[in-house]
Amino acid sequence: MSTPPRKPAEAGRPLLEVSDVTLRFGGVSALTDVSFDVAHDELFAVIGPNGAGKTSIFNCLNGVYHPQAGRIRLDGVDIMGRRPAAIAAMGVARTFQNLGLFTNLDVVENLMLGRHHLMRTGYFAGAVWFGRARREEVAHRARCEEIVELLDLGPYRSRPVGLVPYGVQKRIELGRALAMEPRLLLLDEPVAGMNLEETEDMARYVLGARHELGVSMVLVEHDMHLVMDIADRVMVLDFGQVIATGTPAEVQNDPAVIRAYLGQAS
Amino acid sequence: MARPGTLLVTRPEQRLRLLPTNWYKAFVILLAVVWLTVPINLSDAWLDVLARCGVAAIGAIGLNLLTGYTGQISLAHAFFIAIGAYTAAWLGVRSDLPFLLWLPATFVVGALVGALFGPFALRVRGDYLAILSIGLLYIGQHIFVNWTSFTGGRPGTSTGAPAAIGPLDFADLNLFDQAYSRRQGLFWLVWLVVAIVALLARNIVRTRPGRAMQAVRDRDVAAEVVGVSNARYTISAFALSSGLAAVAGGLYGVVALTVSPADFGGAPGLLLSVQYVAMIIIGGIGTIGGAVAGAVVVVAIPRVIEQISNSVAIPFVGPGEPISLFAFNNMIYGALVIVTLVFEPRGMVAGWERVKAYWRTWPLAD
Ligand SMILES: Nc1ncnc2c1ncn2[C@@H]1O[C@H](COP(=O)(O)OP(=O)(O)O)[C@@H](O)[C@H]1O
Numbered sequence: 001m002s003t004p005p006r007k008p009a010e011a012g013r014p015l016l017e018v019s020d021v022t023l024r025f026g027g028v029s030a031l032t033d034v035s036f037d038v039a040h041d042e043l044f045a046v047i048g049p050n051g052a053g054k055t056s057i058f059n060c061l062n063g064v065y066h067p068q069a070g071r072i073r074l075d076g077v078d079i080m081g082r083r084p085a086a087i088a089a090m091g092v093a094r095t096f097q098n099l100g101l102f103t104n105l106d107v108v109e110n111l112m113l114g115r116h117h118l119m120r121t122g123y124f125a126g127a128v129w130f131g132r133a134r135r136e137e138v139a140h141r142a143r144c145e146e147i148v149e150l151l152d153l154g155p156y157r158s159r160p161v162g163l164v165p166y167g168v169q170k171r172i173e174l175g176r177a178l179a180m181e182p183r184l185l186l187l188d189e190p191v192a193g194m195n196l197e198e199t200e201d202m203a204r205y206v207l208g209a210r211h212e213l214g215v216s217m218v219l220v221e222h223d224m225h226l227v228m229d230i231a232d233r234v235m236v237l238d239f240g241q242v243i244a245t246g247t248p249a250e251v252q253n254d255p256a257v258i259r260a261y262l263g264q265a266s
Numbered sequence: 267m268a269r270p271g272t273l274l275v276t277r278p279e280q281r282l283r284l285l286p287t288n289w290y291k292a293f294v295i296l297l298a299v300v301w302l303t304v305p306i307n308l309s310d311a312w313l314d315v316l317a318r319c320g321v322a323a324i325g326a327i328g329l330n331l332l333t334g335y336t337g338q339i340s341l342a343h344a345f346f347i348a349i350g351a352y353t354a355a356w357l358g359v360r361s362d363l364p365f366l367l368w369l370p371a372t373f374v375v376g377a378l379v380g381a382l383f384g385p386f387a388l389r390v391r392g393d394y395l396a397i398l399s400i401g402l403l404y405i406g407q408h409i410f411v412n413w414t415s416f417t418g419g420r421p422g423t424s425t426g427a428p429a430a431i432g433p434l435d436f437a438d439l440n441l442f443d444q445a446y447s448r449r450q451g452l453f454w455l456v457w458l459v460v461a462i463v464a465l466l467a468r469n470i471v472r473t474r475p476g477r478a479m480q481a482v483r484d485r486d487v488a489a490e491v492v493g494v495s496n497a498r499y500t501i502s503a504f505a506l507s508s509g510l511a512a513v514a515g516g517l518y519g520v521v522a523l524t525v526s527p528a529d530f531g532g533a534p535g536l537l538l539s540v541q542y543v544a545m546i547i548i549g550g551i552g553t554i555g556g557a558v559a560g561a562v563v564v565v566a567i568p569r570v571i572e573q574i575s576n577s578v579a580i581p582f583v584g585p586g587e588p589i590s591l592f593a594f595n596n597m598i599y600g601a602l603v604i605v606t607l608v609f610e611p612r613g614m615v616a617g618w619e620r621v622k623a624y625w626r627t628w629p630l631a632d
């Protein structure tokens with residue numbers, strides 16, 4: 001599989017800068033001094049065994065958790081301590097490991113919610129319908145239809161998304177994140193629980209989205225193989241600590257990684 | 267045969283329309299005809315019942331926006347209905363403001379008070395919120411009894427606020443040399459307001475704010491992560507719901523002519539709030555039409571049963587029998603709620619959709 005060339009470091013400051021983030025729950029450290037950068041247009045992967053702290057990183061990045069120490073910057077702006085909705089409006093989108101769809105709504109309604117922060121219709125304009133509400137509905141639905149097309153979601157459009165197969169729900173969640181038109185897309189185990197064929201499909205959709213929409217991504221995966229194929233760089237996490245960061249080839253040959261992760265995962 | 271797409275929703279852009287198919291258009295025309303002709307054909311007693319159904323429909327739409335669409339359980343609805351009734355007495359009766367001023371004002375006052383209660387819903391969730399909201403009913407009881415200059419205290423206050431829109435005085439209607447009774451006029455007025463409220467509510471729930479409310483209901487963390495502020499939409503749903511409850515309260519005053527704390531404070535208030543919950547469950551959680559249908563059923567049932575018991579004796583029920591008519595009515599609500607939850611948890615509207623889908627695809631349906 002071909003990956004677009006990485007932007008050279010001289011291209012400017014990274015899109016995302018995470019420095020020395022530490023997150024504790026009571027006495028338990030979920031993350032200890034975690035630092036990494038994600039460049040513009042990069043596909044950055046985070047791997048590590050269950051409980052390593054991968055999901056916790058995402059929860060810190062989009063404001064669901066508040067780390068005790070460290071700094072998180074998006075395009076140079078400090079986003080730590082902001083509310084998730086505010087961070088979303090700054091262009092950070094995310095999918096959930098265990099699905100976070102609005103199960104009673106249909107596909108397009110879920111995607112339209114991704115565009116919530118791009119729209120302005122309030123209660124008053126909505127109630128009146130004619131004017132802004134109608135204009136926005138037409139324009140933004142058209143964008144959502146493009147994503148429905150891109151991800152082949154057409155056949156599932158008329159059912160509440162809670163009733164469609166699991167693999168499709170994962171895809172709808174990717175679609176909702178793409179509908180947000182994010183600068184940074186966080187994917188939490190997008191192929192968890194999928195068979196080989198579904199995994200390959202999902203990889204295709206992710207790469208297709210990257211190609212069409214040019215969005216930077218952080219991909220969290222439990223399973224290494226997908227990551228080694230598509231990521232530009234990989235960070236390996238164990239017990240909340242970074243044990244290696246580098247290209248897939250570098251990481252695969254790192255003795256610490258082999259000891260901590262590959263050794264026990266096989 | 268109709269051309270394809272006029273009876274079934276087949277194209278995405280049809281979903282943008284309020285009335286996507288000819289079925290919907292025909293249904294709305296039918297409703298309009300019923301609205302116009304019912305007062306000519308029914309007795310004043312039944313028109314009074316139906317006006318009260320309409321009042322309840324407005325309140326039930328409000329509660330469904332909060333509970334059905336935003337997922338917040340509240341038993342304080344009666345408190346906000348009371349606020350509307352007292353505000354109407356203050357602005358409509360004592361200050362003699364016209365209908366088109368005092369009625370929107372009840373919405374504003376109800377919404378403001380509702381917005382004050384909203385933040386509690388951010389701290390307390392689910393069943394606990396329901397229990398907390400009961401507290402509001404008892405605080406309300408205290409205020410209604412003691413703030414006599416606003417509420418008239420225990421004896422209550424007169425609430426026959428003006429009901430004229432321009433030259434059309436619905437409380438004393440004269441059209442084309444024909445005089446209509448107060449009951450006829452109020453039926454037309456109340457159900458006109460129901461139609462407007464239902465239309466506005468439909469528009470809200472199918473656009474950005476309504477989707478945000480449903481996102482908060484389905485997945486609050488995910489909603490926040492896609493940019494929907496839980497705080498903003500929970501509080502505004504409380505405001506909207508309370509505002510509509512207050513509009514219902516204001517109109518209730520016009521229909522009932524007097525109100526007192528015995529109508530909505532404390533225990534009677536709790537019963538009223540529970541009836542509103544029954545309305546949205548029976549009619550259909552999270553649908554506007556369901557709120558209206560449920561309100562009609564729940565309000566009309568006691569009167570229908572009263573009529574039946576006047577002509578046919580229901581065993582063990584009635585004055586001097588072990589079960590009072592009042593208790594029997596409450597048993598019927600309970601039974602209806604249980605039957606709904608067991609057989610069609612999405613309410614009358616979902617049942618109706620099922621029937622409609624069957625006939626639409628007939629003879630293909632099996
Ligand atoms: N909300 C929470 N409360 C307490 N502990 C948590 C919470 N979230 C995560 N943790 C702990 O943090 C550690 C990392 O979890 P997580 O980030 O979910 O790992 P991963 O996604 O890599 O499997 C685990 O030990 C987990 O128990």
Ligand SMILES: [Mg+2]
Pocket residue numbers: 054055056097
């Ligand atoms: Mg995880």
